Amino acid sequence: MLTNPYIPFSRNWPLHLMIFVFAVYWGFTAIAPTDRIQWLMESILPVMVILVLVFTYKVFRFSNVSYLLMFIFLCLHTYGAHYTYQGTPFDMWLKASFHIQRSYYDRVVHFAFGLFWAYPFRELLTRAAAQRGFWSYAIPTAVVFSCSACFEIIEMGTALVAGQKGVDYLGLQGDVFDTQKDMGLGLAGAVISMGILAWYLHRKQLK
Numbered sequence: 001m002l003t004n005p006y007i008p009f010s011r012n013w014p015l016h017l018m019i020f021v022f023a024v025y026w027g028f029t030a031i032a033p034t035d036r037i038q039w040l041m042e043s044i045l046p047v048m049v050i051l052v053l054v055f056t057y058k059v060f061r062f063s064n065v066s067y068l069l070m071f072i073f074l075c076l077h078t079y080g081a082h083y084t085y086q087g088t089p090f091d092m093w094l095k096a097s098f099h100i101q102r103s104y105y106d107r108v109v110h111f112a113f114g115l116f117w118a119y120p121f122r123e124l125l126t127r128a129a130a131q132r133g134f135w136s137y138a139i140p141t142a143v144v145f146s147c148s149a150c151f152e153i154i155e156m157g158t159a160l161v162a163g164q165k166g167v168d169y170l171g172l173q174g175d176v177f178d179t180q181k182d183m184g185l186g187l188a189g190a191v192i193s194m195g196i197l198a199w200y201l202h203r204k205q206l207k
Helices: 013-029 036-055 064-083 089-098 105-128 135-162 164-170 178-206
Strands: none
Touching: 013 064, 036 064, 064 105, 089 105, 105 135, 105 178, 135 178
């Protein structure tokens, strides 16, 4: 059921469960976020993703593995949106335990983007374009890297329009190479994801 993309929606209970859990989770995090303006800006991403998935569902259904990976990423992002990426409890613990100054949760989410989204991109590529072999791993990695770059450009535009709130949303935290590091972590996550998948499928073929 996890890998079969052709299950009718009415019988796809794992997807129903993911939708229900995320709706409840998102609703809970919408209550009294740390910064309402930043929360609204960060909430644009999950809303756009969900709308695209809903309106394209009849045309292309992902497997539940892909939906699960998207679900995990959106939960991580929504957690950061509630507390702001600079003020999550994870970062408070990190600063108290290791006496560091910077918040690193945003780095975790950028890495998670590559790790969790490369697989759905590959599924789309292999099923819609019948891509196989090396390029079925390389192209999703490149797509992740391109999406990371586009997101950084969107962040820049938001910062220019929104003033100080946009600067807080940008979250450079004094690191002039923040953009490059975020993109690099997304790329690293995608490379690891595709490397693990290639190893797994290769081992599976040998059996």
